[in-house]
Amino acid sequence: MVDLRAKPFFLDDAAVAWVEETLESLTLEEKIGQLFINLNVSFDEGYLDNIVGNYAVGGIRYMGADSKTVQDHIRYAQSKAKVPLLVASNPEMGGAGSADDGTLVATHLAAGSHPDKSIARLMGQVAGRETAAMGCNWAFAPIVDIHYNWRNTVISTRSFGNTPDVVIERAKEYFDGISESNTVCAMKHFPGDGIDERDQHVVTSYNTLGYHDWNASYGRVYRELIDHGVQSIMIGHIGAPDLSKHFRPEMTDADILPATLAPELLNDLLRTELGFNGLILTDASMMIGMTQAKKRSELVPAAIAAGCDMFLFFRNADEDFRYMLDGYRSGVITEERLRDAVLRILALKASLGLHATPRNELVPGPEALAVIGSAEHHAIAATIADKTVTLVKDTQGNLPLTPETHKRIRLYGISGQADFTGTDPSGYLEVARDELEKAGFDVHVFKNAKQRAAEGEENVYFHTVMADEANEQYAEKYDAAIVFANVTGFAQEASIRITWSTPMAAEIPWYVTEVPTVFVSLAQPNHLIDVPMVKTMIHAHAPSREAIAAAVEKIQGLSKFTGTFNENVWCDTFGTRL
Known part of the structure; x- marks a missing residue:
């Protein structure tokens, strides 16, 4: 009772x-x-x-x-x-x-x-x-x-x-x-x-x-x-x-x-x-x-x-x-x-x-209602992001990347499907571009075949995109690659993994052997299961402007990484720590 x-x-x-x-x-x-x-x-x-x-x-x-x-x-x-x-x-x-x-x-x-x-x-x-x-x-x-x-x-x-x-x-x-x-x-x-x-x-x-x-x-x-x-x-x-x-x-x-x-x-x-x-x-x-x-x-x-x-x-x-x-x-x-x-x-x-x-x-x-979304609360979010954005690994010593050393950035966005709330999961990419450009980088955003076709381009297929993207001029055009991933799908799938736009898609980090590559997760902590080839992995936790801004700042070496991670990031899989 x-x-x-x-x-x-x-x-x-x-x-x-x-x-x-x-x-x-x-x-x-x-x-x-x-x-x-x-x-x-x-x-x-x-x-x-x-x-x-x-x-x-x-x-x-x-x-x-x-x-x-x-x-x-x-x-x-x-x-x-x-x-x-x-x-x-x-x-x-x-x-x-x-x-x-x-x-x-x-x-x-x-x-x-x-x-x-x-x-x-x-x-x-x-x-x-x-x-x-x-x-x-x-x-x-x-x-x-x-x-x-x-x-x-x-x-x-x-x-x-x-x-x-x-x-x-x-x-x-x-x-x-x-x-x-x-x-x-x-x-x-x-x-x-x-x-x-x-x-x-x-x-x-x-x-x-x-x-x-x-x-x-x-x-x-x-x-x-x-x-x-x-x-x-x-x-x-x-x-x-x-x-x-x-x-x-x-x-x-x-x-x-x-x-x-x-x-x-x-x-x-x-x-x-x-x-x-x-x-x-x-x-x-x-x-x-x-x-x-x-x-x-x-x-x-x-x-x-x-x-x-x-x-x-x-x-x-x-x-x-x-x-x-x-x-x-x-x-x-x-x-x-x-x-x-x-x-x-x-x-x-x-x-x-x-x-x-x-x-x-x-x-x-x-x-x-004045308290909702207030400057004070966003300042709290920024302080927390500065503390919690986490460097999972940098085994190749790619960091820091600065506009002085790596001016030209190829920017990739990896999005999951919208979750049950209907929220657009791709809005983070413009925020990432904006924060990188404010820092002084020259940003070139990658578009996959579906995106290019949606914009009216004709006769574009995944293999033609790969041919455009993956050639010996890549390292001449770009000084570094940065990938932001916001892969959600909560409440819709039994488990969530990266789904590439096509097989052998040009956004998959083949380019790690060509230029320094940094992968930033804005959601899931388990992405190394799908991108073990990436040598520099950052977990920023959320697709908020505060989290993205903190990640960009730390990529440049302007503030230290103080966030921590647990063993789940390695996905209990050979090769993810390399």
Whole structure:
């Protein structure tokens, strides 16, 4: 049973009374509605009238937009809610990801790639200030997965590192930073990603550690963060066969379910053994890692019955609401389980003071938006980039490259596909060109066959581009080559690698034998698996102007590399260290 006065809620008598009175005032349908967090796919007020009014959802998360649009949307939603809403955002990198004009401070990996642990706190502080300014009160962060498997790309930039120690230290710092803005956190993704190489957005993945190894790693992380006061935990669509069988020895392999549907992981492990008293929510319910496990009509109530308190996102509001209500009426969700879940939802709201805040003050005024993307926050991002841009290797001694020694630069851009947000992944190339030209380099941007054909050039094919590019005049035309790679694809592929424009493409670093070549990654840390021939590798962590500017400065030798890296960069493969 939930203890409203204990960690992480710490409710006083007045707050406890509000929780209990509010619970008793809700109809059955309103209690069912509280279990849902809706993904608001429209900013139309009529849409909100339906979601917040008719379904009485407990929380919302919105799609991306500019901060003013988001703030207006949240303000209207709160004005229509019978019970104040939990308003979630994904501030994993600062304000970016929560608003189109938010500040990209750093990735989790960047925040774990320097001895200064306060980087993570600064990232949390900016995240809290910018999301609170819009009216958000719930962060789906920090990420406390451990990046053990270099092939895992869903958390390769979203994990603080590959050891429990760095994850624990930096997650606490992030939590403390964002907590300054009266924001509660949902750390993720229990029971822990980073063992399997696959992505739960497209397939169920598995944490295959045995009970004792899990306790020494992920278990340590969760125990320490629970003790530190984290208020909620997001459950991944991640199965844990050995853990499940530890608590249910009779289970067969066919019985193993993702943690979102596994009572032995939620109740026996998380609630009982780890002592977590806070709120448990599912990861997004449209992810194939969940939907491949059961029929939709079964998995919706099964998640709550298994021990989750909130269900993340309707697939179809009418259907999912009906499935949940039918699950209660059929006894899949017991009265005790429903009451316990709603108590925790209301307690989380009360812990934020939502019950005692006038409805018209739940969202700040428009003037609060001045903090979003502010000069102060971009200065923080620049300071962090200066610390965390990392030299992985320079075995050929190519650095520094300066306009005086290597004036003519051949610039290559390696882009991945746009991720599910639709963000153009190629905008970094103009920023890179701009920063190199500001430094005094003469920059020549390479275009592949598809790009040249798109610009109207006729009779251009990959082999004609190679013939133009790869000849004995290359070293006469260019003094050095610099490659910037922004390869994403998060939530769309089971793993992410470089995809060249064609076989034997002219942008593949054949030219390392002709001129000094520098490869700069703006995302994935595992590119040496695809470009082991590169002798100079830099990890700049993010496609932000601050990160690119810091990389260009360090390429010239104008500031030192102080960032660090872990062994994942070598991809456990011969030749990557050469």
